[in-house]
Structure formats: C-alpha cells, structure tokens
Amino acid sequence: MDTIQITLPDGSTRQAPRGTTPAEIARQISPRLAKEALVARVRVGAGGGVAGPTGMVSDSGELVELSRPLEQDTRLEILTDKNPESLEVYRHSAAHLLAAAVLELFPGVQFGIGPPIDYGFFYEFKREQPFTPADLESIEKKMRELAEKNIPNERKLLPKPEALKLYEQLGQPFKCELIEEKANEPMVSFYTTGKFIDFCRGPHIPSTGRIRAFKLMSVAGAYWKGAEGNAQLQRIYGACFYTQQDLDAYLHRLEEAKRRDHRRLGPELDLFSIQEEAGPGMIFWHPKGGLVRKLMEDWLRDELLKRGYDLVFTPHIMRLHLWETSGHTNFYKENMFGPVEVEKDKYQLKPMNCPGHILIYKSRLRSYRELPVRLAELGTVYRYERSGVLHGLLRVRGFTQDDAHIFCMPDQIEAEIEACIDFAWATLKTFGFDKYEVDLSDWDERVPDNYAGQPEDWRRATAALKNTLTRMGVPFRHMPGEAAFYGPKIDVKLIDAIGRPWQLTTVQFDFNLPGRFGLEYVGEDGARHQPLMVHRALWGSIERFFGVLIEHYAGAFPLWLAPVQVSVLPVSDKVADYAKQVTAKLKEAGIRVHLDDRNEKLQAKIRDAQMQKIPYMAVVGGKEAEAASVSVRHRSRGDSGPRPLETFVQDLLAEAAAKQV
C-alpha cells in the first residue's frame, strides 16, 4: 500500500494512504476538530521552499481545502476559527455565498471578482438595473437560506480551453478575461457552490452552513479591475465575522466612528464649516477652531526653531514659468487650478511650496558651511481635487501644509532624514498618539515615464531612506508605485484612538528640483556642487491633522488645546458678582474661561458645558462665595468637590503646561 507521512504541529507523525484528505486526518484526531475544521495548511518537504501540491512554491505553507487529497509527505495543520489565517478563507467563501445568492435571484448577471477584505468581503456584478436596498435585503435573505442548506464548496479542475468555453457559454466575459490573464497552467481550478461556479484559486471552507455572522452593508460602483475607463460594475459589500458578537462589535465600531466624525463635531462644537456658497473643499475656521489652530501652530513654530529650521513666507501666486521649470506643469497639471492672466503674463496659484523655498535658497550664493539649510513655512496651497474625493477636513482644495525643505550635502542626508523622523515622533507623543505604521514609498520601475529622474537616482535615494529606517529600528513596508513624481518617500501613518490609520507625516527625497533649478553651493574645495533636497511635512496639512485630532479626541481636546478650558457656572444670579470675580481671576492667569450667566438651572448649564466638551466646570454658589472657592467638575471625571480658587488656578496651569493628554 502506497503511504505518505503526515507530520502534525505537535511533532507527532502518522502514516496514511496516499490521497488521504485533511478532513480524514482531522476525524482521526478528534470528532470535535473534524467539526470545527475550516481549512488546512500543508508544508511539503522538510526545508520548505519546495513545490507544493498545486505546484506553488512556498515555505510558509499553503492553505488548502479540507477535501484536497494529500499526495506526498507533508506537515499538516488543521485550522479552525481559532486561527486568524482562516478568517480570510471564511470571508472568501462568504463572497461566493453572496454570488450564489445573486445568481439565484438575478440569473442573467455577470460576475467580476469577489475577494475577502478587512471587515468582510465583496463581490462585483454587472447588471443593467442597479441593486436597490430592497434587493440587498432579499439577497441577504437568500444567502441565509443557502447557508441553511449547508451546500458544499467543491473544487474542480478543467483544462484551460474547456474552462474558457464553459464561461463563454455561461455569458461571463469578465471571467474569461481573468482566465486568459491568470491561468498559466494547463489545468484551471474552479469552486462550485450549488449552481454557482467560480474560477478561483481557493481554498474554501467545506460548506455554506458554517457561515453565520454576516450583513450586507452597501452597494457601490467600481471599475472593472479598478481602472478608470473600464466597465463599471456594481460591488456589493458585506461585513462578515465568525461570531455574531464579533459582527456586533464591528457594527458598534462603525457607530463609534460616526459619533467621532469631524464633519459632525466640527459644526456642532463651532470649530469650522464648509460652505456651499464658497465652493467645495474650502475650509472656514471659526473662532474656536482658529484658537486650537493657533495653539497647534505655536507648538510647531517653537519646535521648528529649536530644531534648526528657519521660518519663511512665500507668495500664493507666482509666474507660471516657475512651474514649468519645476516640472509641475508636466507631472502635476491635473491637480492645479488653471493659470490666471495678468498683464499678458500667466500666474499660477501654488499647489506646492517647493519652488518658493528654492527661490529663497537661490537668492544668493550658498557655502557648504551653512548647510543644511532648513526652510519651513506654514504654506497655504490650492489643489484641484476631483469632486468625488473631497472629504471634510481630510481631503480639501485649499489647505496649509506644515511644509519644509531641507537643502544639504550628500553626507548629511541620512542625519537629516533621521531628524525628520524624530520630529514626527515628537508630534505623535505631544498629540497623544502611541501607535503608527511606516511605509517606504518607491517608484514603479515599470513606468519610468510617470517619474522625473534617472533609475540610479531612484535606487540611491531609496537606499538612503531604507538605511535610515533600518538604523533607527523602525519597521516599514516597501510600497512600489507609491512615490511622488520627484522622488521616493517615507510615509508615517498614525493610528487613532479607535484603531484607524491616517497618513500624515511624509519625508520625501527630491533629486529632481535641485537639477531643474540649478541649485548650487560652494564646497570646501572651492568648486560648485549640487545640494540634495528633502521635502517634509509632519502633519501633512493643518486641516487634515485637525480633522484627525477631532476624531482622535472625539472633540474633547486635552486641556492645553481646548478652545474653552473652564466654564464658570453660577448657581443663581445671587452670586453673579462672585462668578464674575472668579472669571476675571482665571482670565488674568491666562486661562481660557467662559462665564455661563444665562438664566438657567445649574443642571442645564452643566449639560451644555458637557456637550461642548469643556474640560472643567467651576460651579459657584453661596458656599463658594463665602470660602473663596469653586466646586470643580471635570467633563469625564465628574464632581470633585470644592477647591480654593487659588489652588484651582495652579492646578489648571500645571496640567496645561504639561500638555497632559
């Protein structure tokens, strides 16, 4: 009898006939495991890196469905819902369940792709009529019906020509296209769920009955293969988890995100507005938002000066010619507002600050002794963003970058990049973030025409960024195709209070502009050399960072950033005089204070202060007036009883000075 050796994760081995399936092994191990098993991981060969059962080379093993016959000695791991890796498989199967349900209800539909995503799955369909919310309901109902029937997900292999013929007969042009592109072996794998048959690499969970906790979320347009100009398909999104609790937790997170939405909180807390009359993507900073911005900027300017930057200001509109020199008219045209004609000359509203800073650098001859030159500007730029991408403060058409350009010599470059990253860490810490992700965004060498500069420039620059990150011990992901047109960059994404990533900090290498503008410095050798240039922004833009802060803090800014720090609440107008004295005293100490002397009950005043997320309330009545004290209430810690006024002032000043978050 032909047998193979199966090695289990605990190191034990067992002999089994060739062609045994993981499902059978699971049954042998325990009935419970057999019941809970979703998918299997196989590793073939002791050292790994050997062709696996489907010919795929892999050393981390390959996930296969439980019914796949094992053909050679292998290490085998049976995965259940305890293994996070199997969640993708489970969601992918849920996508197939969706497609199967749609096929039942709308037989003529054409299929696109249906992968798992980070909270569930989607599947794409082409159909003349749009799917309505009512359609989604009936599709979801049908999915539950099909799940109830516990239909097996079965794998089939077909020769490629037959596969193509099958899909031609079924009227599935998108699937044919996928097979043409992706199937580079003679046999093509399919998975069936009842009547639904899908060209798919798999694997899948054994049957539809295991899929329980899901909910169809939305339908949205999506281009076939994500390319504009391709056919537009309808994409149905679903959330999907192992348990109803996980699904509920996810839906709860969505509610939480809604509660924090800066587009809602901004107007509610009177921080900013966007007005249709003025145009989309244009931000109005109201007094309270303006005050927060002032506090943010104060911190930033102080840090910039401490860290050896010089502050500059440059015009908002400059000759178009400058943008031709910089290359923006070639590479950035579709993002610029159209030029304005003045005295037969064309002027361009600036989409970036770099050329302005370059002109300052070029205004006189530079010596190697003064490098690095670090020019910083809170520079307001205007970019034409397509209407569909605008989003509150996070994606706008007019914004102020906390921009800086560093001109330096090659042997200074890594230290400068390191200093930028260190500055970014200071920002994260000051504003209360403790998690982040880092991407190294490189060019896509397959389309060099989309970029300025030579291949060797790109390789050298990317190496410098990579070295610095490695030396600093910062983990990062390499992202080809994500670079700016003028150079590779390091992007820092910070993770907010509810786990969402936001891309803010960017440190960009630029070997394009120094050459185009003929930048020089006189070296130690008396000869002229070209400086390197780094373009960096910590917050990205003040607008975007402010939006992120609003959501991170859910509108409840820490004391040092709160536009109103204390609301003084007189119990009745009998103590109006004392309330005014308290207010004046706080104001004198530099505390941002508001006196709520409305003819309202204390409870109503407290409620309004709470809703405005004011950090402290100072309740004053007869007792407090008697004792020169205030009764202190904090927006989240509640009533902490009476405190001498003088102590309260000192406590506030200390907390604000410490920038406690």
Added chain:
RNA sequence: GCUGGCGUAGCUCAGUGGUAGAGCAUCUGAUUUGUAAUCAGAGGGUCGUGGGUUCAAAUCCCUCCGCCAGCUCCA
C-alpha cells in the same frame, strides 16, 4: 470624474399630486435655581437650483449645484 443614494426651519427629521409640520436651537416673559434639559408664548421655510408635466408639484420628469457610500486619486 464615474456608479448608486440623498437634499424640507440653524440642527435632527415627518410629510407620495390638493392651505408646509414636530422636537431641539433662537427671541420674549415668568421662575432664582446645587452637578447632564424649568415653564409659557412668539418668530423662523419661494421644500438645493433652473426648467417641464398638471386646474394644482416638497411630491412626477429633465438640467445643474452640493452632500453621503464606494471606485480612481491624494497632504
């Protein structure tokens, strides 16, 4: 920009062809209040815009503008 949805008072929303509504907010008056909403009255809308259908349009049709969810793009 593309696909779909939406647009009624400052805000949240009801109103499916027949005289524009509610709660909150605002204003006025009363009340003098002790840790998350005191009571009463008043004012406020050419129903996003422009056109069309109809005796009659918030309601049906078309145009444009804006917003929302995605796609694509991005600080």
